[in-house]
Amino acid sequence: MTTPGPREKPAVTLLESRFTRNDMPRLRLLVEQYAGREGLPDPRRGEFVVAMDAVAVNAVEEPGDAGTLVLQRSDSHLLCRIQDLGHDCGDLTATDPDPPDPGPGPIGRPAGHGLWLAGRLTDDITIDSGPRGVMVTLAARLPHRA
Template sequence: MSTPPRSREVPPVTLLESRFNQDDLPRLRMLVEQYAGHQGLPEPRRSEFIVALDAVAVNAVEHAGGGGKLILQRSNGHLNCHIHDSGPGFSADVIPERTPELGCDESGRGLWLADLLTDEMRISTGPGGATVTLTVRLP
């Protein structure tokens, strides 16, 4: 009796690595959109992924030192977008549990949106800043 072969995890392939600030955000959105398209992420999922990464990158610009670093990787049938900043960090409890009301002064709306638009969002923080990882499955 033979056992079925195990699927092996393949090391991530880095597609794009870029530091960014406010002025770089349009170029960053365009580049990630192109890479996601080349990797087979269809519309409208691709546009949702771009909106999610833009929300997190804008947070890095506005709340964490004016910019950050984006790393886009393909790994085991997924696209992972890691956005790292050098700000003071935060925790996942800033993400509203329900739809934020328009006009409210509640923080975390961008993270709430990014979480809603992706298959998975992970947040890690440490003394060097925060990293938000956004993941979508590829077809």
């Protein structure tokens, strides 16, 4: 999916932004605008924005309080890569059939189910965790363009 096939061109970067909690409304609006421009139809466009928001909120609630977002278009997919600036979280998955009990979140609030939700609202999700933080890549199939 993220590696170009024999006829597929490399992904083109549409948007690259560092963000904090205060940037979330602007980020949602930008991702929705770019997704529409690239041909992602409703209701898929709305689902993609909700998935992006769920993952981005996780990034700003973790250590570091900031993240980076890169939105790209390949020939057949819209890709959104979100990286928190926190710590290695070990093995994470968004494929569990039911949302896990996340336990307490930051500041004693219940933690959300952002990765679980994002995995259900997109066509593909990959999660990589390492010493530089967690990188989540969301993918939505774009309609065929003639």
